[in-house]
Amino acid sequence: MTEPREKLELLTVRDLDAGYGDAQILWGVSLGIAQGEIVGLLGGNGAGKTTLLNIISGLNSPKTGSIHYLGEEITHVNTYNRVRSGITQIPEGRQLFPGLTVRQNLLLGSFSLADKSRVPEELDFVFDLFPILSERQKQLAGTLSGGEQQMCALGRGLMSNPKLILVDELSLGLAPVAVERIVEALKKVYREKSLSILVVEQDVHLCLELSTTAYVLETGHIVKQGPSEELAKDPQIRKSYLGI
Amino acid sequence: MLTEVLQQVINGLVMGSTYALTAVGLTMIFGMMRVVNFTHGEFYMLGGFFAFQLTASLHLNYYVSVVVAILAVMAVGFVCERVLLAPLRGKSIDTTVLVTIGLSIFLQNLALLWWGPTPKSIPLPFSNTPLQWGPVVLTWSRILAVSITFGLIVLVHLLIQKSLLGKAMRATFQEKDAALLAGVDVERIYAFTFTLGAGLAAGAGVLLGSIFLIYPSMGNIAILKAFIVVILGGMGNFIGAICGGLILGVTEGLGAGFVSSGYKDAIGFVLVILILMFRPSGLFGKARRL
Amino acid sequence: MKGMIGIVVIVFSLVVLGCGSAGAQEAIKIGIIEPLTGPAAYDGQSVVEGARLAEEEINARGGVLGKQIRLVVEDGKADPAESVNAAEKLLVRDQVPVIMGAWASSATLAVMPVMKKNATPLLVETATSLKVTDPPSEWVYRICSNSAIDGQLMEKYLVPTLGFKKAAFMAANNDFGRAVVTFWSEAVKKKGGTVVLTEYHAPGEINFAPSLTKISTSGADSIIITSDIQTASNIIKQTYEMGLTKIKRLVTNGIPSEAIVKLAGVEASEGVLVHNYWVPFAPPKGQEAKNKQFMDKYTAKYPNKPVDKYAAFGYDGIRVIAQAIVTARAADPVKIKEALKKTKVDGLTGNIQFDDKNQARPYSSVSRIEKGKPKLVVRLN
Incomplete structure (x- = not known):
């Protein structure tokens, strides 16, 4: 509210403090995502990226601070209702339901949809995006390759017809070809559906390439923020994250 | 000799099927919610x-009563879950154990107060004269018990495998956080699981109560058997609970018939000790799948 | 002003409370340990109810030694450990000078050393294991029968009259069940019969199909059933369901026929023989009027429950204790113990007086259930 913006703010995170027991993970973190924007979140291992995402999706709760979504405070709204209102997290390490088929995994993604008549349309969109999933739809999700699992996870997230996707470590443990394939798909989704994305990545190149704005998180503090293009030129970032 | 074996196996299957029905609910509640439900025997009662x-x-009408009784216990289960267990979500397993033990004592004594200690017998709409099928003797109440039990188990199996709700249950069981992120209302799943489990225990109680007698402390032995079955089949394993129940029933029958009836209950515990020694995750523990 | 009110309230409470506790001190306490919960609760409640009738009657007549008597009832759950706890509570907290209990043989045997340690007499009302009075303890008196006496009495009838030539036992796996099996087996064997099978079950067991299947192929012509009411009824029900009604069935130790009929059903209980102590339909000679009076009072107070032997023993037990307190001229444990030796009561359960082992010999009989009603077959003494 204090700093006027030309773009409509979709999600605003303000002064988050969070942690587990005595261990504090996040210190006064603030972050904003505008409608139709892709925001990147950079940071090394243990910087607190996943904790921040979990707080936005409602899996964890902050000690202090607030989260506003579409102008309403959602700090104490449960995960289920956040998903219903359009926030979807694609969890790190995919976290598919290994004992269910690909199709069942995808269908569960639309569990929160009030209007179930939209389900076939959404399913078609996902199968169109990843034809391989259509071929494997009867297969147990636990038997998919890493890349296919990531596709399935992304597909499951899209099934809830989200307004905001939180993508956690998309590239983790995947072959470059698979990463490229999924990034292409993500760009296509961004073009075709009017949504916003928060990309959390260790792969700084990828993160800055995808996003328009980015934040750098170090040991629980936001140390830098700005347009991604500028950050990509920042000597300090080039030194510590790009190894140049 | 062969006749006797056959009769003992059938006796065992009758008992075993109701053990299975009680245990399925117990194992579901444990697998899904990490709650060791000591109140299970009271739902049965x-x-x-x-x-x-x-x-x-x-x-x-008897058949109407069976259905209504099960639904009524499900309502009790639902209330207990919402009022006592929901506020304790995420607390340690010891906390919920204390709560379910307390609730068990409370319900048992409430039943004692309401119905008194006198054992009761449920009036049946059919005569319980023995039916001789070749060498095997059975009664209607037992045939009915086995049929309804298997009917209920199949129904629950279909519910879990086929319905969206069932899929959401399995998803919650396999990856709770991911289920939350997929928009599954995990709280609703928990409430439903507990309610369903209570209903299954009640079903077993109605059916065994029709064969034998009912009294306020009848749940004590039922829950003991259910725990044995759950350990046999692997904690949280649906199919394991069914097989475990049948195995326990038949082993008890044969053991009592050919070793000594004095050791009938010991047989179950010997089984558990052997399983824990050689297959600590239960006979079917490996396939941790719902 | 407020202070005044406070003082008045305090003084007033002291007076009221003082009166209350003085009144309570006046009463002579009698401890009772019975199963009030668990599988034996039905029977335990009956004992307490019978005892309550005696308490009322005695107090209505002015009590004993000019004081009212007051029963202090504890739940022993028919379990040794629980009953010992109950006894400790009664002796230490309530300081009762005498206890009646503890229903089950195992529980009674566990309580006996506690009584000896505290030098307080125990009146045993229903536990039948021989070990309760053999070897005898100076602190333990028994008004109910024991398995040795029952075995002796049955010897004349079991094989010769009733035809139990190849008997099978189904007994509770505890001191009570094992004692019955021991002495009744002797009774069978002494008259040329054989015991073909003995099946023990855990207390609270419900499924007897395995044992009955075994009995059906064992060639037994009769089953002797020893357990609590609901278990015995369950066994009777299941003998019928497995088509074993041609085999003679006898239920030992005074399980009421009415309860068997109610719980097992009229069809299943047809022809079942019942070994009785006190029964409503055949009181000891000379007790008919007193018996009717007792039954009327009991039914008026507990309308939905048939009168059973447990109530009668509970009733007689309290009368014996009250009589002993009168003889002792003090509510003192040692004096009551001495007085019990000389106590004689013409009870509903028989002429109660104690032999050199502190054992009384209650009245017993055998009846047969016909169309849901018990018919006297033979009086044993």
């Missing part, structure tokens, strides 16, 4: 007493 109250006092 309440099933018997509700059916008794409906048939003997209100003169309702």
